[in-house]
Amino acid sequence: MEKKYAETPLMKQYYSIKAQYPDALLLFRAGDFYETFGDDAEIASRVLGITLTKRANGSAATVPLAGFPHHAVDNYMPKLVTAGYRVAICEQLEDPKKAKGIVKRGVVELVTPGVSYHDNVLQYKENSYLAAISFGKGGRAGVAILDVSTGEFYASEGKLDYIEKLISNFSPKEIVYKRSDNEQYKELFGDRYFTYRLDDWAFNETSAREKLVKQLDVQSLKGFGVESMVLAVTAAGAVLYYLEYTVHTELGHINSISRLDSDKYVWVDRYSIRNLELFYPLSEGGVSLTDVLDRTACPMGARMLRRWISLPLRDAQKIGERHDVVSKLLNNIELQNALIDNLTEVGDLERIIGKVAAGRVNPREVVQLAKSLTNSANIKSLCSEIETAKRIADLGEVVERIGKVVLPEPALQPGKGSIIAYEVDKELDELRRISSHGKDFLLEIQQREIERTGITSLKISYNSVFGYYIEVRNAHKDKVPTEWIRKQTLVNAERYITQELKDYEEKILGAEGRITEIEARIFAELVVWLQGSVAQAKQTANAIAEIDTLCSFARVAKENRYCRPVMSDTDVIDIKDGRHPVIETRLPIGEPYIPNDVYLDSQNQQIIIITGPNMAGKSALLRQTALIVLMAQIGCYVPAREANIGVVDRIFTRVGASDNISQGESTFMVEMLESANILNNISGSSLVLLDEIGRGTSTYDGISIAWAMVEYLHSKPAARTMFATHYHELNEMENQFERIRNYNVSVREVEKRVIFLRKLVRGGTEHSFGIHVAKMAGMPNSVVDRAKRVLAELEKQRTGKVDVAIATEKPIQLSFIQLEDPTIMSIKKQIKGLDVNNLTPIEALNKLDEIKKILG
Template sequence: MKQYNAIKAKYPDALLLFRVGDFYETFGQDAVKSSQILDIVLTKRSNGSDNNELAGFPHHSLNTYLPKLVKAGLRVAICDQLEDPKMVKGIVKRGVTELVTPGVALQDEVLSSKSNNFLMAVHQGDKAYGIALLDVSTGEFLTAEGQEEQVAKIIQSFRPSEVIYQKRVKYNFSEVQSKFLLDDWAFQYDYAVDKLTALFKTKNLKGFGIENLKDGIIAAGAILAYLDETHHFDIQHITSIQRLNQDHYVWMDPFTIRNLELVYSPHPKGVTLLNILDDTCTPMGARLLNRWMVMVLKDLKAIHNRQNIVDYFYKNSDVRYDLREQLSQLTDLERLAGKVSTGKITPRQLLQLGQSLQIARSIKSIASKSSIKEVSDLFAKIEDLEPLNQKIFNTLSDEPPHQIVKGNVIREGVSEELDQLRKIQFSGKDFLDQMCQREMERTGISSLKIAFNNVFGYYIEVRNTHKDKVPSDWIRKQTLVNAERYITEELKEYETQILGAEEKILAIENQLFIDLIQEIITKLMPIQQTAKAIAYLDVLSNFAEIAEKNSYIKPEITDGYDLKITEGRHPVIEQQLPLGEQYVSNNVLLNPIDQQIIMITGPNMSGKSALLRQTALIVLMAQMGCFVPATAAEIGIIDKVFTRVGASDNISSGESTFMVEMNETASILNNISERSLILLDEIGRGTSTYDGISIAWAIAEFLHQSNMKPKTLFATHYHELNEMSKSMERIKNFNVSIKETKDTILFLRKLVPGGSEHSFGIHVAKMAGMPKHVVARANEVLKILEQTKTDDQLGNKTEKLTEENMQLSFFQLDDPILESIREEIMNTDINTLTPVEALMKLNEIKKKLGK
């Protein structure tokens, strides 16, 4: 326990798994936590310290239990025995061999194959935040600089599983599960430059285009410091660092990424755009698509490049089918490369790497069928690594085990010494049978047998009836009731040879396996290049597959300013409709000349919000290079997408729904550009009616009068805003049409010119199952309120409502007894009743009520 406490003191923030014999043990509060998370037994044992709680599990179950601890957001220090207990007298030397945290996990059981596992570092400089992101499992390393909103956007986009920062950072990382405060020494510029140039084996950082990002470099250096602290030293697969330049991608603030549900949904059963667009065949492709969803292109040339490749695969379905069939057989090349570098790869996984490289070579040959330059160029990026994968096949056995200690890892013929030792190991029984037969013939002892035990190894057993025939060169080791056991020099020599063979076989196999890994490490960059090219092919052929399956078309992307969508559909909602039901498509036309702002009115549940979202999703899909759900689309490049849809209180920060709404809207108005697309839904509804109308009017007016002329869809309940089109030429009124019947309404979900005069909220309440008397009362109140709109008269009407109508509201229930009582009271002339008659009448009413 003294040894345990000394090690634990070095890692106070981590749960310490302490190896004792065949078990990993936890003590004290660590034991309490692990027993709850892992559902293992918590016991108490007097051990001379305060940490008498104890919980543990077998060491071979580490890969079962460790992921559960990490997924719970814990940092886990693995403390192993550093010496062979058989060779040591007293306490075995122990030390932490790995510190596993949510951000630096390498175990397959912790990682999701379809998404990256990013560790994020944040440094607050004098003028900006420095940000760095690393997925240690794939080697992807990114850095950026920006203000607080940039930090928020990166967290929303990349969903880091852990963030490290220093005390001076004022940002609140409430959205990140695991946070760690790193000492200031790790956030030093000179230290960061030294660490990065040493890792990449370069003289400076100019080749990566980040030399001017001082704060970003500091954050990247802090990540490398954290890797050292967590004992991750083998990181040759981190071969470069990329600048995350937001100027290259469509700006979407955190609210927009959340509101549009691009890659995740706040609702437990919500379906995201990623769910609809992801039919990728490889883990690398799935992760790349995830990235593209939040880093949408705004470079016209790059978009057209992607579109041309998608178009090729769309039109050449036979090539696409062949490619996707090959892709589906690949394993995760990126993460296998990471495992090679960190020494975490198993023999079975190494064989899978060789098989995947062989498949990649056959994928490369598909390029010969294409005459499209963009397609050929992409296939050309797949490296021909035939010598390497042949080396893997020639070294490893056909079916290597998951663990090298299981043996039979290296193929026969690779090492003559290994083959000889295996011959000794596997021919041992034959040797012993031959020796037994020879000794029987030499001595004349017919019942002689050779056996083995753990006390003194191999021995010859002779029954007492034959012990007088035992040769003088045999050495007696044990006397039994009916027999005696002997050893010979030849037997002991053979024992040494056969028992040493197993240990030597393991050592030789292990060394040959390490040599193979070292050779593969020299080819990590071409392997990663191949993985990247395959990921691109996977995503773009996936877009073609989705386009064919969901009837998408190729949009026309231009450098103009018009946005024209013909019969557009919501890509997510249309896939969720009941079988046989068709999604109602809509046209949207926005331009800075005569239709910059569309004011959309219409009832609740009519589809206003869906129309807003589908417009943004179609634009983003198009600029990703994907085809879109429409019959035609012409999209002038959009550089920023802003949404103010939905409402949610931020109570933990003391912000009401209205405050959240105003914060988000202020962010929009302060950051608009001439290529912005703005989606506003029910602005101002979080405050009083006239306040809300005033705010919504002022916002719409600001957007119309702005020199930027951003394209805007403005959905509202405030029918008063329809008046704006009379004085502002670029605002046009539309409504989502409905069909009224006598008692109800039918939502047609079609956008038509003109404003709507009613919101039909009471009809929606009725459809939602509101009690009938509440709906009836609402209709009465509505009729009274609609008679006037001035404040003075409204006050009078409210008083009238309270005095007259509310007095009878008790009887407006769907109950025949109460209704009959109501009729009786209404038909009674109380002016002619005597006091006794009034009491009798009251008694009759009580009897009707069962009182």
């Protein structure tokens, strides 16, 4: 930040700290407020809607100032992070009352879009991933992906298109990369993510490997399968460096790293993720596949469901193991209900463990930890026949220790109320008794001294000068014990103090502060002890999340009448009475979804060309096929009567229209980019779903592109393909290519009205009924009637037959320039007469100039 203001000692301190985090917004703790200054203040004022003022700096100069109460940080700070700002939280590192001179301050945490433990920043059903990308030679790169709040850590490397696909699937909140890789990064990702560029040395392989080995507490990385993945290891090391830079150093829960192999998971590119609406609907108020399948009972299960949808399995056996568990739960409703009851009480065990490891857990979360582990033990006993449950660790000792040390309903933090249970610390119990029963204790002393001295009028009182004292009327002075110390003489009485009263005074006056100190110490000791169980608790959380996800699958299967798919390594996809899992849940009550059969293989029916009118359901049929296959391969039952699914390695969809104007890409360009991505990445085990290819350009161009693409798909490795189109000319391809079959989505025309039957039947069709759809949309009748006449004339022109009634109407101008225009005819005649092969460049330019003059 530019120093353009006069500096007081406080501002000098501010600037010195700000210089360490120049690209972060600094929340500077000053007493009971977090203050921002200068440019930061102007940003904070705008984003948070707080007042912007000015602070005098001991001279005529002033500095912009905006602040908010420190206790409101959980409300304000997330707004800044969500807006894309990095927020450095600068705290007072010593008690202001004990400080000599200016209070010592320092940044205790740098919160970024991808690095945070704060509940108000994190989405409880979504992971908050930080990714690092290390670009290499030959079009390759490594990637590391971490959720610091849960400890999930992944790494992989490969070609850039694979890395781009992984990033799209995980959708990180923030990406870090080398400054020198800026051009490569922008070319691959553009401006799709929040980013931060690190100095190149942060991506040094040697130091990265050392950091990773130290973090995972191992001698080598062989056990994790990443030893030889230089680019991935470099990226992982950069992630750990970035955590250090953001002042996140307590990372005991990051104790493993998982290798992501391209041959283990289905490739679903970002276009298909969007087109299939896997996580977010394309239209406002819509529903995604995740919305339909998510019946999870705890946040961990919801996050795991999203990961499974991002990374469907390719191993038929492992998929079958998930289906086996769903089957057991589906056939045992009592078990399912008992699991749901316990899962609901588990809470976000995963993130609580992360906070324990980081030393950021509060007392209420520790109580929730004990509750979660108790319910986890119940789940293990309920699921004795399910293999996943065996990974649930026995952490009864942790539950018992928490129960003994922490109150059942503790305050949020020490100093805000009681948190430690009774009989944990004798001094704490005594201080509480003194603090809460002070008057009773004084009365005990008073009564005891009356009995001991015989002075019946003796009384104990307090003032701010002498503290606690015993007052004795002059008539009883001779009964005062010798060990009492006279402090004040009054007209009719004397005031005394005793050692017991002085000791009590120190205790009662310092009781509250001392109670806070003791409780904070005991709680901190408990957290350190709990950190020894982080690995086991994390394993337990992962198992619970998996059981919750499979239980969700069982609930959805029961509610929506799904069937268990038969998985195989064949090339057959055979779906009987398949339905769209999202659309069927959105239909009006009583309106059934019309199911359809789909059969694909690589030998006989590799490519299905589907024609039919608008609104007949072609796009829905394509999407439902992709979703059924994807659901099957994540381990879920599917919306069909029967389904035999030969495992696919990649799912590609080109459905719907969109543009990317900010990057200068038209709708047609986006369509071609997505189509090129498909053709360049397919294999013989892929599933390809294409809708209306070529519609963004002229008819003949579109038909040509569509025809060529279908030919390409037929000639290359036999990717199973469904191709929906209005280009009826493509029906001819069935006669020329052995593995292409024509289908259409049938309709019935009754009294000039179209009834959509939404049933896929064999054979092509030449009717699109676009004008009928226009009428249904509310197009003016005059436009609809005229469109019908234009259509009829065009069809007659194509066949050479002209309708007399239509011919009497005003001619239809089919181009910007009438071809009968004399000027145009003259130019055509000249061009036709040219001998292009023997025309010199000078002659060509002269002829062009001549034509230009004719056009005026």
